[in-house]
Amino acid sequence: MYIQVSEDFKKKSKSAILAIGIFVMVYILLFLFTMLLTVACIGGGILLIITKPMFLTLMLGIGAAGTGVFIFFFIIKFLFKKHINDRSHLTEITRTQEPALFKMIDEIVEEAGTDFPKKVYLSYDVNASVFYDSSFWSMFLPIKKNLTIGAGLINTTTKQELKAILSHEFGHFSQRSMKVGSYVYNVNQIIFNLVNDDQSYRNSVESWANISGYFSIFAAISMFITQKIQWVLTKMYSFVNIRHLALSREMEFHADEVAAHIAGSLSLEESLLRIELASNSYNNVLTFYESRISKNQASKNIYAEQSFVMNFFAQLNEVEIKHNFPNIKLSESGLFNKSKLVIENQWASHPSHEERITRLRALNIIKEANHEPARNLFRDFEQTEEKLTAKLFSRVKYQKEKINLELNTFKAEFEEQYTNDSFDRVFNSYYNNKNPDFTVDKNQIPKKLSFDDLFSKEKVELVYALIALENDKNTIEAIVNKELALKTFDYDGQKYSASEAHKLLPVLNKAIADVKSQIQQNDSDIYNYFSTGEHGRKNEFIQAYQRLAEFDHQYEEKLSVYTDMSNATVFMSTQTPFDQIKHKFSLMIPFEEKLKNEIRAYLEDGTASVDLNEQDIKDMDYYIQNDLIYFNNNQYLESNIQLLINAMNIYPYLLSRKYFRMKKNLLDIMKEWKISPEMEKVN
Template identity: 60%
Template structure:
């Protein structure tokens, strides 16, 4: 199998290789300079001691010699350091364990013309990857790769799709031309480790400095000198990394082409489009059990639950099913991400799913498919799922012995939580990431009183709302670039390349677009309000509707000030986590008493709020009540009272949580009522049919 590399790939590969050569030249120059400096320092130290032998000159001479040697050591230390990947979360398998899976890997390895992995591991998540340990000499010597396959991935794809995904991973290492990419990736990782990993060096310097005050002076000089060298290396790393990122974008496309030639375009496309849903389902299960830690509950098989959640979410989104798996269409995959901002030197190493799918469709390579579940490749997949689930939960600290939640109970609780924390799908996701806009409820007038429910929440209205969200997020990022809060050289916006210095010129354009879209969204929200106001009048529930709308609007108005209190509290008590003089600690606690009094009043309001009657657990209610009613002492006799500090920070963190939770609950009450009004309106029409 021969895959022709593109001109773009070759050009970017050449640029990446050139950047590495330049790095090596700069490093050699630094190395030669370090040798010269070391020789000069050692010679100078010996001459000083020889000229006037005495304790003072001996210490100064040794210190001077050590200064040169420490600089030299800094530049050679990485030659012997090996970067070892963490394997604690991995489970190794062999051909004896899973012969069918290894047979598929052998087939892929043969077709991609690369080497069989040194080891094969299973991981917890929805992913597959190739990794290897490396050191400086890896730039010149071959490296054996290891393969990781996530059980959360196997659980949500067919055999053909898994073959396509694994072929993509090995595609990065196939053919001589593709090896340029893997070489650049490896060198890039090595350089990163050289520039950033200096803990062992600092420990060496500190040990030397502690031997004598004389040595400490030269040790501090060596640190300052090496910081200068690090600055040069960091600049060179940035230069290499930008070119690596540009190349790795092309590498993704080429690896996709390799995968398509082995498993077909459709298998890779459909698995790509499903991955976000599969990953989201897996994370939903993890979040569910995070909330169960206090109850000492765990899962027997988290992957069985992942499959259930994926099916449940697919049904909620009315997705088509194929081979018992959800089919996510391209337009459905990107509906909620309308950003036009592309920061190339941050994340362009992976092209967008849209771009990858477009390339795959252009290739349109057809292959005979084996669409049975990928899990059938394993001898006993359920046993493997349970084994990894057990290993995953063994890392969680429980207060007492944990027990597994029954699968039927998980399903019931998950569905109940989902329905409690989501909005009715009749609104077409309009409210999922936005709230009803602020406007004067009494003086606002609809621009069109004849719009139907379908028009108010149609695809075009939803798109406008998400375009506005994307624009506001893009503007925030571009403002950060203009203020140099993000170290970005260039970025793409709506297909046009900009320098970081041009970011501020783009902001007025975005502000104008935001203002225009806001006007459209607010106009639609006013029309929605009056639509439901009319419905509520027709159904004799006007007072309830107006009350819920104004309750939410008023809370939204006060939310910003309340959240500001949370930020002030965080900042006020941050001194607890840093070394602070005793007298200052006492002054700080006295100074912040008025702020804490405000927090206690807010906590009392939360505890009395009927919205939280079933939201706050019995233990949390007891702890918050204790905090709000007692004047706790946090520091006395030059020591902190940790139990009382835990009460304080528990209250601060819960205050922030319940602020956001109340915002959601008020919004949900309003939207649930709107849903009920609409369903009541539709019911007579259905009955008449």
């Protein structure tokens, strides 16, 4: 199979190679400079020692020579650098273990016209990738790639979709024309190591400086010169990298085309659209268990739980099920993105899903498809899932023997937690990113409105339109202030130059004011709708509304307790003289008293037990009951410092959780209007 690369690919390949050529020229000049400097330093050091042999000149001569050696080593250190990928999270699988999967890879390799991977690994997550260990010599020597397939991906795709995804990965290395992209990637990685990966070099210079005070002077000179060289290389890296990323985006399109020819356009499109939901579901399961470490709870099979969560969210959002998997539509994937601003992200290594899908649809390559679950490629995927889950959770340190939750227990507890931590769907996400407006006009003449009118799709879209407009305005202001460097951008289908950006600000300000006015009117209608009538819950609504309004008014003042403590303790993260440390801790005392009083209120009213685990409650109780000493005998007392930091971090969390519960309580009261026919009749 041969697929002609696009003109854009050729153009960006030439641009990337030209940039590398310019970098090489600059590097050669720097190399010659450092070589001459090294010769001068070594020669000068030897001459100094010979001219006047004594201890002082000996140390100065060695120091001068050392400066030259270190500067020269900096410019050639990448020759000895090898990038080794961490494999501790990977599990190797072989052809003997999984012959059906390897047969699929054989087919892909043959059709793509590339080599079979050196090794095949399973990872935990929702992804697939090709990787290899690289060094300077990778540019000249052939290197075999390794394939990684995420169990979370296998678990949420059909066989055809998995084939499309793997075909995309091999598409990057399938043809001679793609070797350019691979070469540019290798060179770019080497430049990155040269510019950024200098910790071992710094450690070597510091070790040399610690030998003698004489050497420390020359070490400082070495670091100064190498920092200047690094500054030049950094500028050149940006110049090269921006062209590499432009090429990288074209490589993604080309790899998609390879995948489409092997597995069909639709299979890759549907897997691309589902992968975000699959990944979010996997991460939701991880977050669930992170909150249960203190209870020593673990998963028996995290992938069975991922499937449940994915289908749970699909059902909540009324997503169509196709081939036993959620079938996400392109329109649904950006449901709440109302931005009219389009800026090509020149620092992105991948094009957006929307751009990729547009091209896949243009190709419209249809292939005979196998819609069985990809997990059926494995002899016993459930056993594989359980082994991977056990390996994943073996990294977690539990206080006691861990308890593996059964799937039904997980389902019940996850649904309960989700219900407790989210607002009812009858509000259609109206309040997910906004709070009730406490400045609305009250006691207006009631309108003929219904619950569904107040939280209709049109009203919800107003909220997300406002968010988009405000974000767009911030971006346009950044362009006007030259904080965001670009030449052109599109807004609402029209192209603008950066110098014209200021013309949009009045337009955006007017649009923001109009949408805000409409939202405020709707919020006013909401309040008056629920606060009128003779039903018994009217007073309950008004009281809950007023309590939330009062807490909302106090919120910033309460949050300032955390801000003041953060400012008062910032010295702990900087190098501070001992005498000043004691003084700064004394200045912190009044702020800490306020923090303790606020936490004490949560512990006494019992709400902390809802949000904190047992150990955190014990720690906070101990913290507020004792006057802790944080610094003694010229050293910080780490255990007490940790208690202080935990208290500072827990307080804003408790504050936000209290606000959430009060808001949820108000919305739960309002929800009754939706589910109670009698209440609808009142209005």
